[in-house]
Amino acid sequence: MNVGMPADVRWHGRTVHTGVYKQTVAGPRMVRRLNIDGDGQGDLGGHGGEQRAVLVYQLDSYRFWQDELGRDDLTPGVFGENFTVEGLPDDEVCIGDRYRIGAALFEVTQPRVTCYRVGLRMGEPRMAALLVAHHRPGFYLRVIEEGEVEAGQEIVKESTGPETMTVAELDAVLYLSGHTREQVERALRIPALSPGWQGSMKTLLEQEDHRAAGDSSGSAGLSVAATAPPPAWPGFRPLTVTDIQPESRSVFSLRLAAADGSPLPAARPGQFITVKVRPDGDVPPLIRSYSLSGEPGTATYRISVKAEPHGAASNELRAHVRPGDRLEAAAPRGTFCLADGDNPVVLLSAGVGATPVLAMLHALARNRSTRQVWWLHGARDGTEHPFAQESRDLIASLPDARSAVYYSKPTSADRLGVDYAAAGHLSPELVRGLGLPTDADAYLCGPAAFMNAVTA
Incomplete structure (x- = not known):
């Protein structure tokens, strides 16, 4: 059993409020509706609440990551979990399963929503993407009956969730490609599935219905915007x-x-x-x-x-x-979106135009994409270079990615070959000289003059 209260942690020059740092405790602890005594969550948008009161991770996954990452320093709680368990693998535990541990009764509600904080805790920026790619997210429990729980107690399964959809299967439906409509409909028939994940499943169905309606129209004149999925909420x-x-x-x-x-x-x-x-x-x-x-x-x-x-x-x-x-x-809108495929991807931006293509870079890293990825960015100098370390970490996590950053007016503090590749604007001449793959999908965002010049 692992608990810990949220704290402010310095990371890449910023302060992150997080409860991912857990410490193993001995003796009984009271498990309540929202968490365990002595435990708390820092980011309540992605963790905590009644549906995510207790996080579970498996010793078998610890053994897997020790081999995969070549690490011998992985101790219980390092993945931010409350219960480190023997057994209960993600590909066997089903959403809606109920388990009794000690005096408390629990129900499985959803897979862990992976975020960068687990990578922060482990010193491994790829970790959030790796958890999804290797189908080892862990899962959350809702507390049906409060009570005391102690490390070493037996985990007794009391019932199996309807539809027998495993944690790993549901996680793949949302985060990976290739799911079927039948899988989404099965997920929506599980009463224990958390409201947030129910909403995501409904959105997947709406997107599929909308695409089907657009495809069946037979109109070659339909624009991308006309066939975009509807927003997730009105107004x-x-x-x-x-x-x-x-x-x-x-x-x-x-x-x-x-x-x-x-x-x-x-x-x-x-x-x-x-x-x-x-x-x-x-x-x-x-x-x-x-x-x-x-x-x-x-x-x-x-x-x-x-x-x-x-x-x-x-x-x-x-x-x-x-x-x-x-x-x-x-709700999120827009058709300037990363498309699926195996061909190379070129992400070009200047200034704050990095924001949408950074989200695309995140998605490629999360899925551990094997596509060739080019990250090209232009800034004035290091003080005006947003997401510098974040983008470097994401690029480093991809197997076939390269980066070229240009500062138009670098300062004496900016390091040539480290912070930026060369002085000057990210111009059409520079882009032409990079030898970019001609079959790439290219995504551009930045000031109007930059957009017009580089697009041409």
Whole structure:
């Protein structure tokens, strides 16, 4: 049994509030509806709440990762779990299964929603993607009957969930390609499935229905926008700001979560959300759209904003919004999305235009893509280079990825060959000289002049 209270941890130059650091404890502990005595969760958008009160991970997976990663320092709790168990593999435990441990009764509600914090804890930036790719996420339990639990007690299965859908199967339905409609419909017939995952399954069905309707129209004139999946919710809904982090001198990120802690519907890499920014006084709200810059499928949204010198909304957000505040947001939209395929991918951006293509890079890393990936970015200098370390870590996690970053006016603190490849703008001449694969899918985002020149 492992518990730990949330703490602020420095990571890549930022402060992360996380409860991923767990310590093994001896003796009985009271397990309550929301957590174990002495335990807490830092990111309530992706962890915690009634549906995610207790996280389980298996000793067999520990043994797997010791061999896979060549690590001999993996001790119970390092994956952020509360219960480290012998048995209960993800490919056998089913959503809706009920288990009694000590005096408490538990029900399996969903796979773990993997996020970067497990990689932070382990010092392994690829970890979130690896957990999904190797079908070893672990799972969450809901507490049906509160009671004391102690390490070493027997785990007794009391009932099997309907549809006998395993944790690994459900995780693959949401995060990996190749699921069937029948799998999604089976998942929706499981009463124990958490509301957040039910919402994600419904979104998958809606997307499939919409694609089927578009395909059957027979109209070659339908645009991509016309056949885009419908938004996950109508209008605006309040989202809670859970974290604010600087990304560069002028760019900062806000992480948004559902007010009730349930997972937000998955967005496609490259999409944006629209938010209402309400200045003080009796003035109409400012409505702005910002690309989602974080890893898709993590149950929260991250937007990254550039504070322009005369930007009314961006400066209002920077000056007045704090963690715990709420922003009204519309559901993710947009057709500028990473497409499936095996051909190379080229991601080109300048300045804050990195945000949507960064989400695409996250998706490629999460799926441990074997596609050839090129990351090309232009910035003024190191102080105006958002997501520098984050993008380097993601590129390093991919088996066939390369990067070229250009600073137009590097400072004496910027390291040639480390922080940037060469001085100058990311121009059409530079792009032509890189020898990019001609069969690549290329995604561009940045200022208008950059877009027009590089597109041509």
